[in-house]
Amino acid sequence: MSRKDKLLASARKNLAKRQIPKAIKDYERLVELDPKDVRLRQKLAELYFRSNRVEDAIEEYEAVAKFFAENDFQVKAIAIYKQIQRLDPENFQSYLKLAELNEKQGLVGNALSEYQNLVKFYETHGDVSQAITTLQKMRDLDPSNLNVRAKLVESCARNERQDEAVEEFQGICEHLQEKRAFDKILKLYEMFLPILPEVPAMQQGLATVLIEKGEVDKGIRLVQDLLKKAPSDLSLLTLMSEGYARQEDFKGARMTCQQLIKLEPKNLEFRKRYIKVSLDDEQWEAALLELEEWKDAFLQEEKLQDLKGFYETLRNQMPNDRRVLQTLDSIYALTGEGEKLLDIMQPEERSVASESFDTSAGVEDLGEEDFLDGFDGLAADDLETEDSGQGGEPLDLDGADFLDLEEDLDTDDLDFESVVEAGVDNFESPEEEDFFDLELELEPEEDLSPVADATPLEQELNEVNPPQEATPEVIELPAAEDDEVPLELDISDVEELPDVIELDLAPDYEEDEPSPAAPDIQGALEEASFFLEQKLFTEAEDVCQKVLEQVPDAAEIQAKLQEIRSFRASALAADTAPVVENAPAEPSDGMDFSDLVEEIENAPEPEAEPETEDEEGGNVRLQEKLDSTDIESHYNLGIAYREMGLVDDAITEFRKIKNDPARFVDCHTLLGQCLTEKGEREAAEKEYRAALEFTELSDGQRFNLHYEMGLLYEQMDRAMDALDSFQYVADFDPFFRDVKDKITRLRQQLGMEAGSVSNSKDRVSYL
Amino acid sequence: MSYASFYGLEQQPFSNAPDPRFYFNSDQHSQALLRLVYAVDSNKGLAVLLGGIGTGKTTLARRMLDSLPEEKYESSLLVVVHSGVTPEWIITRIALQLGVTEPATDRVALLKQLYERLLAIEESGRKAVVLIDEAQMMRSQELMEEFRGLLNLEIPGKKLLNLVFFGMPELEQNLKLDEPLEQRVAVKFNLHSLTLKTTESYIKHRLQVAGAKRELFEPDAIEAIYRFAGGIPRLINTICDNSLFESYVRRIKIVNADIVTAVATDLGLTPSDAKSKQATVDESDLDAIDQMLDQLEG
8 A cells, every 4th residue: 555545544534533633634744745636635625624724725725726727627726716715705816816717718707707806806905006907807808898897987087097087988988879879878977077077078978979869959058168178179160060950050050160171171071061061051052162162172082972962952953053064964974874964964055064074164164174184084984075185184182272262261251259159150141030049049048947857967067058158168067076076886786787788679579470371380480489589488478379379289389388488487486596696796885886877777768779578577688698618617617616515606607507408407406406405495496396397308307306306305394295206206217316215214204104004094985 | 925025026016906105196197186186275166087997086086185184174085886875975974074973864954063064174274175086976966966055055255165076077977967066166187098108107106116126017018008008007007917927927027018918818908999998988888897897806
C-alpha cells in the first residue's frame, strides 16, 4: 500500500469516527504529497469549512477553482467560486471570476448578475473608476439592457465624467429612437437632466425628442433658448427649421434655412431644406430661383431624384414656365425617362427647348450645357441637343455664384434674428397677418394649460420657458447639486428587466385562421407552435380548438393541444413556486432605477410592441434568449451547484431552462429534488407533476418520476399516495431500485399485509 | 407444493376475490376514483360508475370505501346479491349502515330516524356516503323512486346523503325507470377493458404484489392473454391463474404463449370470442361469461 493509500485509508477512518481535525491532517499530508490532485484539495477545503477554518477553506477552493478554470472546466470552476462567494461574501475576486467565467461560458444573465454584485462592491468601497469599468463591461455584454446603460450614465455623471455620461445617454436615446419610443426618452430626460443640467447636448436632445414626439412648441422654445447662447450652432438651427416645418410655419422654416445657408453656403442639405420649405410655403418662384442656381451642384452630388421631385412639383404649379420645363426635360433625359418628354412639352415647345440648348446664352444665363457637363457627361448621349461649344467648360460652383446667392438672400429682407427671438416671419409684407398670428402663438396665452395637469417634464419645461417671459435668459433646470439630488440608480433587476421594447409582436393569428370549410391543419400546427414558443398558451389552445371544432379527429392537433396543456401546466407550476433569485441587491440610498424602468415601461407607448401576458395576467418580459449551448451550460451549472450543495443556485439555473423541451423533464425532476431537499414539498410535487405531463416522456423518466414522487409522499406522510407511486413503478419494473422494499414497508404501515383485515370490512353489507 | 411456492410467490397472484392489496391503479381507475371522490366530497348527490364484467368495478368500490377516511365520511358499501331487493330492505340497510341502531319498522318512522341520523352526521362535520355495488340488479321503479326520495333528504343548500352506484351498463336502463332520478346523476364514469400495455402492467402488478422476484410470463404469453381476455381483468386473472398452474404442472419456469393458448382454449375462449364479448355487451353473453367465471372460481 502506497503512502497515499495509507493516508487515504486513515482519512476515511478518521472521518468515519468524525475526528475531523485528524482527517484534516491526513488530507493536508495528501495534498502535500500530490498538490495537483484537485479532488483531495476540494475535500480538504470542505473539511476546513466544516471546522470553521473559512480562510483555509477559501485558499484551497481557490486553488481548485483556478485549476478547473485553467483546464477549461468552466462550469466546475463556477461552482467552486460560487462556494467561495458563499463562504466570504466580501471576496470581490470571486465575483469578478464568476462574472468572467459565466461570460466565457456564454451565460450572459449570470455574468451580468455577478458584475452587478461587483459594481455594488466597488461603489461601497468608493472605487468609482472600477465601478464604471465594470458597468461598461456589462453594457458591452448586453447593449440592449437599458438599466445597465442608465446606471452607467448616472455613475459617469456623478463622477465628473460628463462627456461619457452624455455619450452613453445619447446611445440609449438612439436605441429608443429607433423604436420611436419618444415617451420613454422623455422619461429618461426627466431623470437625467437634473444631473446633467449644463450640458447643451442634453437640452438639444430633449428639444429633438419633443419635436419628434409632436410637442413642437415646447421643442422650439427650448431651441430658441439654446440658440441665444449659440446663435450659429448649425444643428440647433437645423432642428429649429425642422420644428417650424413640423408646425407648418414655413416662413419661419425658410428664414432659419437662410440663416443656415448664410453660415454654410456650400451645404447642399441646407439648400435642399430651404427649397423644400419654400415649396411647402408655396413660394414657387423663390424655390425655382434657388433650384436653377444650384441644380448643377445637386447633380454633382448625385441628387438627381431630389431635383426631379422639386421640378415636378414646380411643373404642377408653373406649367408654362420654360425654365421648369427645360430643366425637367433634361432631368428626364438623364433619368432615362425620355418618354415623359412628350408629355410635358408640346412639339413647338420642344423645339424651343432644343433651341435653348443650342444657344450659348440660355434662359437666365443658366446654360444647359453647364448643367449637363456638370454631370460629367454621364447622359450626354441621351440628349438630343447639340454641343454648343461651351459645354466642355467646367462648372464653377464657388466664388461668384455663392456671392450672388447671398446677395439674392439679402434682397429677400429676411431677418433670422427676429425669427429666433419671436418666432415670426415678416419678410413679405402681404403676409403681415400671418406674422401676427405667429406672434400670438408664442404669447403667454398659449401656455395657459394648468400646471397641475402637466407632467413633471412639462412642468419643468414651463419653468424653463415661463410663458410670461418669451425669452428667458437661461434654462432653469432643477438644482443639480450632487449631494442633494437623490439620484441613485439601482440595477438590481438587471437580469429580470431586459429591454422590454424588444418583445416580439405576436401576429394576429385570426388573420391566418383557416377557413371553416377546409381547416389548414399544418398551418394551425405551425401557428400553435409559434404561440407555444411565445408562451401564449391560450392563443395556442384556441388555434387547436378551432380546428378540432371542424375536424374533431385531427390527431396531430390533439397531440399539439396536449403538448400545449403540458407546457401550460409546467409554466403554472413554476410560476406558483417560490422564485429563488440571485443575490438580492442592497437597497440603494437614493433613487431606485428599477422604478424608472418600470415607469418607462408603463408609460403609454402606442408605437411600442405589445407585451405578452402570462396565464396569470402578469407581464412577461423577454427572457434571455438561449440557444442549445446556453441551455446545456445552465443545466451543467445547475448540476455542479447541486453537487456543491448550492441548492438555491442550482434551482435558479434549472428554472432558467426548465421550459426548453430538450431539458424539460430533467429540469423539472431536478427542481423537484432540489425543492424536496429544501423542504418545499408542495412545490416539489408540482415540479414532478409538470414533468409527468410531458408528452414525450420515456418509460425510464416516468418510472423515475413516480419513484421520486413516492419518496416525496413518504416524507409528506401520504402513505397511500406513496404506495401508489411505488406500485406504479413496480408494475412495470418490479426491480427498480428498492421499490419492492418500499412497497412492502408501506403495505405493512397501511395494514395491507397478507391476512390483515381491512378496517372497512364492517362497513360492507350484503343485500 | 403449490404453484405459488414453485414460482417463489408468497400468495396466489390471480385470485378473482376482491383484495385491496392487489388494487391496480390504472389510469382509468385512477381517473374514475378521482371523479367519484370529488362527487361525494362536493355533495353532488348521485354518482354512477359503469363497466362491463370484470372491469374492476367491485375492486374500485372497495378501494373507494378504503379511501374515504372515517373522520371525514360516514361511509358504507352495500353489495346487492339478488334482484328481489325491496325498497324497505334498502332503506333499512342504509339506515343501519349509517348508524341508526334500532330501525323502525314503520317506513315513515324509519325515514325520520334516517333523517335525524344524517343531520347528526352533517353536524359532526362529516359526509354520509353509501356505495352500492352490483346496482344493476335493482331493477324496479319503486327502488329507483326510493333512492330519489333518499336524495331529497337535505337541509337548505346541502344534500345529506351521497349515493354512488357501481354496476354494469344495464344500470343505465334501470335509472331510466325514474327519469327524475336519472337527471340527478351528477357524475358518470365508464370503465373500459384494458389495453395491451395496461394488461401487461396489470399482470406484472399482481405478480409483484404476490412477491414475484422475476418475470413469470414471456412477452408473447402476455400478448396471447390479452387477445383471449380482451382486456377484461377478471378474464386475465383466470387465464393467468390457469396458465401458471399448467406451467407448474409441466415444470416450466416461465409461461409461454403456447401454454396460454392451450389454457384459454380449454376454457372455451378464442381470441375472436374475447373481442366480441368485449365489443358488444349483450346480456345473454354477459350471463354466459358470468356463469363460466363462477364455475371456474367455484
